Amino acid sequence: QVQLVESGGGLVQAGGSLRLSCTTSRLTFISYAMGWFRQAPGKEREFVAAINGNGGNTYYADSVKGRFAISRNNAKNTVYLQINALKPEDTAVYYCAARQLYYSRSSSSWNYWGQGTQVTVSS
Secondary structure, three states: OOEEEEEOOEEEEOOOOEEEEEEEEOOOHHHEEEEEEEEOOOOOOEEEEEEOOOOOOEEEOOOOOOOEEEEEEOOOOEEEEEEOOOOHHHOEEEEEEEEEOOOOOOHHHOOEEOOOEEEEEEO
């Protein structure tokens, strides 16, 4: 059974940084685009960032461009999300996801999901 396990969330002050990690198992990692989504209370899950299988292409939501950076280590079956200059509106549960071959900004088309990690930004 494929598993995605996120870590690295927490409580941080505005302007601070966090690094989220997502480690996968039982997945042909390089064959999957990896992505991060987030969901704030009362809101729909939204696309944050994605990276293709070989790490050569990255994609970001406009709201995080320039502050977030996605990367992956295919030898470790792990994807990362570096989050800088955090804002209170970044507060959400952050989910890691895997999608075969290509990324999509639509959450419904992703194949596998992690359980999520909470990021809370205080003002």
